[in-house]
Amino acid sequence: MKNNGLLFITLAIVALGFSVYAVKTSHDLRTENAALLEKLSGADQEANEEYELAKAMFYMQWHSGKLWFAGKNQNWELAAFYAHEVEETIEEIEEAQVEEDGHDISTLVHTMTLPFLEQVEEAIEKKDVVVFESAYKNLVQSCNACHQVTGKPFIKITIPEVPFPGNQDFTKD
Ligand code: HEC
Incomplete structure (x- = not known):
């Protein structure tokens, strides 16, 4: 009887520990999913x-x-x-x-x-x-x-020299 009681308590502690772990993991997953959804929906x-x-x-x-x-x-x-x-x-x-x-x-x-x-x-x-x-x-x-x-002085636009993309005729008919 004494042993059974001990076993019961041990099992109860293990079960409690597991459920705390499970709740925490699912919470983490939910947070991750929410962040991902936010990113995909453009809320980021x-x-x-x-x-x-x-x-x-x-x-x-x-x-x-x-x-x-x-x-x-x-x-x-x-x-x-x-x-x-x-x-x-x-x-x-x-x-x-x-x-x-x-x-x-x-x-x-x-x-x-x-x-x-x-x-x-x-x-x-x-x-x-x-x-x-x-x-x-x-x-x-x-x-x-x-x-x-805007802090992008390295983006320097010039007057284009060569017509592009190379497969278009810009002359007038
Ligand atoms: C109101 C400010 C502003 C004006 C006006 C502006 N730009 Fe920009 N441009 C930016 C900013 C800011 C970035 C950097 C964007 C980023 O960080 O993603 C940028 C980036 C670029 C880039 C780099 C992206 C790429 O595809 O290589 C090019 C090219 C560019 N601009 C071309 C032009 C041209 C051509 C004009 C004019 C017809 C122009 N920009 C007018 C602010 C401007």
């Missing part, structure tokens, strides 16, 4: 915004680069198309209310880049290649000015 703001901004910048570089060759070739219809693409990306950044390292990217992109893009658009409307070139240079400077202000 910082990582999400960083990703989106780099993607938007990629589009800006891609379309603004093509814009140069369209304008240089006085292919105004194509130039207007690419200017519009750049504008759409700017609007997207504005609406996304992007903040990075304490910089209000959405406000900056509106005040720093949009006025220069509008100058490029005016040149396209007037079909004036000289004005287009100088407006485009200002646009590129505004890209770099913002990279400087």
Whole structure:
């Protein structure tokens, strides 16, 4: 009887220990799952915004680069198309209310880049290649000015020299 009592107590302690362990493990798992879900759902703001901004910048570089060759070739219809693409990306950044390292990217992109893009658009409307070139240079400077202000001075945009991606004809028909 005495032995049985001891066995019972031992078993009870083991069972209690196990259930405490099980509860703790499932709690850890739940916490891990919640963190993962938060990340996947985009509630993990910082990582999400960083990703989106780099993607938007990629589009800006891609379309603004093509814009140069369209304008240089006085292919105004194509130039207007690419200017519009750049504008759409700017609007997207504005609406996304992007903040990075304490910089209000959405406000900056509106005040720093949009006025220069509008100058490029005016040149396209007037079909004036000289004005287009100088407006485009200002646009590129505004890209770099913002990279400087936002602590990314190592991202230096230039006037593209070689048409890309190499399988597109930028000349007017
Ligand atoms: C309002 C500020 C701002 C303006 C204006 C701006 N950028 Fe950026 N750009 C940034 C920031 C901030 C990053 C870094 C993004 C990151 O950390 O993910 C960046 C990153 C980049 C990158 C690196 C990403 C890549 O795909 O290689 C390129 C290229 C780029 N910008 C091109 C441009 C071009 C072209 C323009 C102008 C047409 C421009 N940017 C205008 C703030 C700006």
